[in-house]
Amino acid sequence: MTDQEPEQKKHVYSVRVYYEDTDMGGVVYHANYLKYIERARSDYVRQLGNDQNAMRDEGIVWVVRRIEADYLATARFEDELTVETRFISRSGVRLMMGQLIKRGETEIFRATVTAVCMNAQGKPVRLPAEIRALL
Template identity: 90%
Template sequence: MTDPNAEQPKHIYSVRVYYEDTDMGGVVYHANYLKFIERARSDYVRGLGNDQNAMRDDGIVWVIRRIEADYLAPARFDDELTIETHFISRSGVRLTMGQLVKRGETEIFRATVTAVCMNAQGKPVRLPAEIRALL
């Protein structure tokens, strides 16, 4: 297991805020931050060599077990956001990542996300060996 306080390499993903991402007040609707960080996590694990389609073919899928989120400042239409994702820890069945959404140098959203793998019957399974080896 990795020390959660140790500095970890960060994966960087960028996203632009479109009109459809905003609410009536002109700020990013709260649930859309979850979409942004999902895209960044998917890009992160893909970059590590995890083929989610192959996993699905084997009857295993990633599911989110827990998200702890802090909304720090609003993002608005046409903002360019950067999502930093880093590995925090893993066990035999869990993978925990930290994610930070920034506008320039301003931190606007922070989350800790725990993911697990499930089989086709909806039962939790151990992380595949190739995933454990990547981290």
């Protein structure tokens, strides 16, 4: 997240690094950072009242359209991490979020995620009203 982004309420999600998260070098395997930010996004939209099971039952699911990621430092076994998530922008069908993983005050991973909702036919649909109302 950059200094140019509007100051908005952030969601904070805690993660502990387990042995299974690490690679042969003892650091968090690069793909696991994507898992951490996915969990944080799911937790955030759940807290906002977005029921993803109900959406799926109606034939609509969240899909990540794009991720731009920067790996800034390494995390290791037993580290306690926090994932900060902020809304950046939205259109009728697209939502952009900035996500930052920190160990204490040290930034170790940064991503900009674009998500959309799609129907069972794979076509984009409008974002849920409760999400659109936030921005």
